[in-house]
Amino acid sequence: MSLTPRSVVAQAPQIAWRNIAGRAVLLKAPMSSLHTLNKVGEFIWGLLEKPRSVAEIREAVCGRFEIGPEEAERDALEFLSKLEAQELITVRNE
Numbered sequence: 001m002s003l004t005p006r007s008v009v010a011q012a013p014q015i016a017w018r019n020i021a022g023r024a025v026l027l028k029a030p031m032s033s034l035h036t037l038n039k040v041g042e043f044i045w046g047l048l049e050k051p052r053s054v055a056e057i058r059e060a061v062c063g064r065f066e067i068g069p070e071e072a073e074r075d076a077l078e079f080l081s082k083l084e085a086q087e088l089i090t091v092r093n094e
Contacts (some may be wrong), residue, residue, distance in 0.1 A: 001055060001085065003077050008092045010051040015088055017045065026088060035088065040065060041079060048089060054080065 003009075011017075017026045026035040037045055047073060048059055054076060061072040065069035083089045 002093075003080055003091060004093065005053065005055040005058065005073060006019045007054050007080075008051045009048060009054065009057070009080055009089050011045070011048045012088055012090055014021055023026065028086070028088060033086075040075070044076065044079060051090075051092070053094070064069075 002072065009026040012028075014029045015026055016029065017024055019025075019042070024035065024037040024045055026045070027033070028035070040061065044057055044061065047060055052060075057076050057080075058069055061067060061076060062069055063071075068077075080089065080091075084091055
């Protein structure tokens with residue numbers, strides 16, 4: 001599925017996560033694959049506890065980090081695409 005600014009994304013239900021030593025660590029069941037996130041990735045992951053549009057995520061990232069909206073959207077779409085490919089998030093296009 002192709003992500004757009006109007007796509008609504010959320011954490012996939014089978015994912016458990018914890019912050020360990022300042023890094024978000026995601027565990028995907030039942031395969032028990034581990035994924036670690038950087039600071040921005042962890043921030044976005046936290047936003048995904050409830051469904052949000054990519055546009056909402058872009059605005060939140062701009063508000064939290066010193067980054068322009070175009071770069072924030074591009075980076076968010078790239079990050080979310082990787083999460084989607086690994087089935088760590090759900091995506092609904094509106």
